[in-house]
Amino acid sequence: MVLDEGLMFDPKVHLIRTSAEGYGRYNFSDVIDRILAKPKTAGVVRFLLTNLQLQGGNILFDDKVTGKQLEISALNLGVPVLSNLPARSTPSSSPTRRPPSTARIWR
Numbered sequence: 001m002v003l004d005e006g007l008m009f010d011p012k013v014h015l016i017r018t019s020a021e022g023y024g025r026y027n028f029s030d031v032i033d034r035i036l037a038k039p040k041t042a043g044v045v046r047f048l049l050t051n052l053q054l055q056g057g058n059i060l061f062d063d064k065v066t067g068k069q070l071e072i073s074a075l076n077l078g079v080p081v082l083s084n085l086p087a088r089s090t091p092s093s094s095p096t097r098r099p100p101s102t103a104r105i106w107r
Contacts, residue, residue, distance in 0.1 A: 001045070001046070001047045001048070002047070002048045002049075003047075003048070003049045003050070004050055004051065005050065005051040005052075005053075006049060006051065006052045006053070007053050007055070008053070008054045008055070008057070009055050009056060010055070010057070010058070011054060011056075011057045011058070012057070012058045012059075012060075013057075013058070013059045013060070014027075014060045014062065015027065015028070015059070015060070015061045015062070016061075016062045016063075016064060017061075017062070017063045017064060018064050018065075019065065020065045024065075044084070046085050047082075047083060047084060047085065048081075048083040048085045049079075049081070049082040049083060050080065050082075050083075051080065052077075052078070052079040052080075052082060053077070053078050053079075054075065054076065054077040054078075055076050056074060056075070056076065057072075057074075057075035057076070057077070058071070058072070058073045058075065059071070059072045059075065
């Protein structure tokens with residue numbers, strides 16, 4: 001799989017930790033459990049993703065175990081290359097984390 005450019009504008013993610021048991025349980029744990037329960041395939045999926053950019057992201061982490069919340073807003077990230085193949089293209093972006101990202105913790 002080759003992707004020359006990926007852009008995401010204003011993505012929002014809400015993660016919830018529901019239990020501290022084991023490695024912890026989250027609002028997406030059932031999806032991971034289903035993936036891990038599938039039979040393994042013999043081959044490796046090869047990929048080359050270049051020029052990935054995320055602009056204006058928002059992450060809310062709601063920890064029901066501790067009762068705390070962490071919010072990161074106005075998140076901007078750039079990833080030039082993410083791959084398990086030899087490079088085939090020249091990235092046009094550089095790694096970034098540009099202000100005005102903000103983080104707040106509520107108790």
